Amino acid sequence: MSKPHNNEQTPQKPGKEMSRRQFLTYTLGGASAFMFVGPAIPMVRFAVDPLLQKKTEGKYIKVVEANKVTNEPQEFSFEITQIDGWYESKPTLVAWVSKDQQGNIFALSPICKHLGCTVDWNNNAKFKDQYFCPCHGAHYTREGKQLAVARAPLDEYKVKVENGFVYLGDIIPNQHVQ
């Protein structure tokens, strides 16, 4: 004669059946995880959106006649259209334009590669024919190679020469040194 209440003692095959406690732990744990992660996903995606938005390539802007560019760097400013979220503005950018040894026109950005102050050409008697940053004394060669303080050479603008005019585009890492 079988004793039904003895069933409890029967050892079960391990891993086959789940205890009531385990079942509740899993379902409650899963449900809570879902309730936390579900609302969190939209919020996190919302917060990181600027990082994931496609970068649009900037337009080339006409800056100066090509025959005005000399071996000596000259400063030119030009306006770009900048879209910053719900604001459209026209900030003025500055480029130092000159010819390299092969006679190709190149344009350096004056944003110091140390911490972002603005460099100037030949503005310090100690560093003749160099770009110098007044903030912490970084200085750079004519091609933008860093000689002190900064970690990288000055960035340059993409350059296009068309119909005798110099057009400048996006800022890219320096192509003239290293």
Place this chain on the structure above:
Amino acid sequence: MFKGVYSWIDERLDITPMWRDVADHEVPEHVNPAHHFSAFVYCFGGLTFFITVIQILSGMFLTMYYVPDIVNAYYSVEYLQTKVAFGQIVRGMHHWGASLVIVMMLLHTLRVFFTGSYKAPREMNWVVGMLIFFVMLGLGFTGYLLPWDNKGYFATKVSMEIADTVPYIGPYLKELLQGGTVVGAQTLTRFFAIHVFFLPGALLALLGAHFFMIRRQGISGPL
């Protein structure tokens, strides 16, 4: 009248044990400046908290006039400082308090360090204290941009260049903090949200943990 109201509530909710538990505890002699004047160093933690409360309150009131928008932020701060009664005082409290809270926090940290209070069993509270320290730096960092003046704008630009130098993740970190490719409209709203909601929330939670552990473990003994 007050007593009547109190007993009416206490009869129903039995609130006396709750505040007694918080309020009734001994101040040991070695931390009481009335016994040893040099014990004033034990006040720096409380002073840090006092200024933190002032920061939170004055900050809440500043948001009654302030707008986090690159066109109007500067004008709203100028208006609240020059046109609103006591605006100079309320902004001044927040402005100077922001520096003072860091000073007090450093003095408090020095006291904890030199009394060896970070040792077992209080290691966790030292760690929580360090987290509070970083949250405070974050509040100072994000708050500095909010007036959208030249100082705050360029200080933030420099900070972004510093973030950019972090190995591997630097450029992403910079763009995430900036909320885009430039320090602009989305940086200001982002910093505002972090300054008035995210970090104060984290700060209150950490302070709760800090004080809970102090009550559990008591103040560390005399040297």
